[in-house]
Amino acid sequence: MKKIQLAAIPLLSATLFACGVSNDNKSSENDFTHAYQSITDATLKAHTKTLSSDEFEGRSPTSKGEQVTLDYLIRNFKEMGYQPGNGNSYLQAVNLLEMTASADMAMTIGDNRFEYKKGMIASTKREQSQVSVTDSDVVFVGFGVNAPEYDWNDYAGLDVKGKTVVILVNDPGFENPDSGKFQGKTMTYYGRWTYKYEEASRQGAAAAIIVHETAPASYGWSVVANSWSGPQYSLVSDNGNADRVAIEGWLSNDAAKKVFADAGLDFAQEKAKALQGPYHKSLKQKASVTVNSTMKKSVSQNVIATLPGSETPDEHVIYSAHWDHLGKDESKDGDQIYNGAHDNATGTATALTIAKAFKELNVAPKRSVTFLIVTAEEQGLLGSLYYAEHPIIPLDKTIANLNMDAMNVLGRTKDVSVVGMGKSELETYLAKAASRQNRTLTQESRPEAGSYYRSDHFSFAKQGVPALYAKGGDTPIDEQTAAYKKRAKVVITGCYHQVCDQFRENWDFSGVREDSQLLFEVGYDIAQSTDWPKWSASSEFQRH
CATH class of the missing domain: 3.40.630.10 (Zn peptidases)
Known part of the structure; x- marks a missing residue:
């Protein structure tokens, strides 16, 4: 268990630890104590x-x-x-916007067809009853991170507009904690799935697909299959969430390995390269998927x-x-x-x-x-x-x-x-x-x-x-x-x-x-x- 090192965080006031920022005299201390003890x-x-x-x-x-x-x-x-x-x-x-994707869907990548909740999950945040990606070039973008403070940009020199990006879960520090990259095993926001979709949207991708792995995700595939199916919620926006990537999804680890193998690549080796520094590589395949959704708006x-x-x-x-x-x-x-x-x-x-x-x-x-x-x-x-x-x-x-x-x-x-x-x-x-x-x-x-x-x-x-x-x-x-x-x-x-x-x-x-x-x-x-x-x-x- 890691104890806090106070020296690492500058003291804000010389009086902070003395008697409390606000307790200038005994009467204010008694006032604070009364309020404190009322809890x-x-x-x-x-x-x-x-x-x-x-x-x-x-x-x-x-x-x-x-x-x-x-x-x-x-x-x-x-x-x-x-x-x-x-x-x-x-x-x-x-x-609030509630969207429920039809379970009657499949995703094709190259010659592979992945079934809903078995090898893939897909949905959309766009306020459209049907969203499709057809014959979209598939690109592996490592961890899908653009973090100037860590001198890391997996999208550097890459145009992914209209393409499907395949992304590793978590950030580069998790499986390489002694490398000095990011914050070791402590996840940064760059490791969260929410960030992956947000960055792919900023980059102009058509679809963003995260590869599931239990340890770096901290949950199994069943959590993905159950949590990302059924009603999904977002905020109603002025542009109907048109600035979001069209398709947001996951691939199971086994499904991802098949996709990489069909590109003549070993998933573990490509992941190892992505851990060392910013990385991207074409998977030389096309992806297609259609998401049909029902929509309901409400106010809370x-x-x-x-x-x-x-x-x-x-x-x-x-x-x-x-x-x-x-x-x-x-x-x-x-x-x-x-x-x-x-x-x-x-x-x-x-x-x-x-x-x-x-x-x-x-x-x-x-x-x-x-x-x-x-x-x-x-x-x-x-x-x-x-x-x-x-x-x-x-x-x-x-x-x-x-x-x-x-x-x-x-x-x-x-x-x-x-x-x-x-x-x-x-x-x-x-x-x-x-x-x-x-x-x-x-x-x-x-x-x-x-x-x-x-x-x-x-x-x-x-x-x-x-x-x-x-x-x-x-x-x-x-x-x-x-x-x-x-x-x-x-x-x-x-x-x-x-x-x-x-x-x-x-x-x-x-x-x-x-x-x-x-x-x-x-x-x-x-x-x-x-x-x-x-x-x-x-x-x-x-x-x-």
Whole structure:
């Protein structure tokens, strides 16, 4: 487990670790302490229990459960005295597009015909009922990365307009961690499938096909086949997503090996070349596929509430969490409701509890504190993506984002797990807050999985706003907690995205409480400061 090296992240203020950025005297310290201690297990537990009750019907976007959820959130923010964050409204409308590709499709590459969900998956984000690629030249583009900061461009000198690009999953550091390339086994955004499609779109490709491999993807082919089939969601755009690559898909590893073999190439050897430096090579074959889709547009809502700052109210610290889950499946026998207690009633409960703590202060922080509770995270971070692309608070006035997702109900820990460790100076604030609890910062247990790019803070990071995602840890506080964690983790893990993700009275909320207090302190210190936390030099993100 990697512990944080504070020397690697510049201290933002000489007073930060002394007594807290804002605690200039004993009365302000007492004021902060009262607010800090107002965050309790009981409050967090009560909100989680309510939000994950059957009345909320699994909190699916655009459902009856959404309206019940919105009413609950707005009522709480009003009762706390928070102002509407969007003019006179607590809501921001998010226009969603649902597209379902017909399973009656196949992809041909050269003499090979690959069947849907067996050797290939294909879909489109374009708002068209039918999208085709016919006799498109196939080009292997290595990892499909264009990263000037790493002096790496797999597309250099290559025109892929109208062509089908075949791309390796993850980034060059994963399987060559000692090479000094990228960040070793820690995935950068260049390793995420979302980036691969975005870059292929920028390059003008007609189709972008990622080669699946279990280890670098961090999930098996069944996850690809199940997750990329059925309804797929995106945001409605002015141009109908015409700037997206027409076809987005995957090839199984066996299918890819056949394609390379037909080109007289060995897949493993070509991959080895791609690991050494920017690489591309024609596969001397043509690809064809047609995707027929049904489309449905709908509207969901983000919730936004603000506590205006006492001195610089135009500058904001934004806390985020997603209120949505998977809703209700009436085709199921027995329990039909995906209550989403852990994911993410706990995060939404944390947001409400931290919001209440800020109102316990005698004087509001100098900067404004805003709570953004977003929709459609489960459909691909769409609520936060929409907000980041249509910000209500200007991004150049957004100091930082602190995200809360699937909080730690496994008991108190000696450490704090930082997802995407080393990315920004926000970790200096986090280390100071952790020290109050005698905790240390550690790197997430599987940085190669790219978890930093899988929750709502990432939408802010892409826009250059420093974003922090930290929670829990791996080392239980004592043996009793360790025994509880061993039992409870089986349920938490096994019930992920299942109807059994339900509130349990025996959950230990002490870990959620400590993490909530931790994030409250981080936000408080930033809101009381005049500093603008920066990204680290090694991060792929920088302020725009």
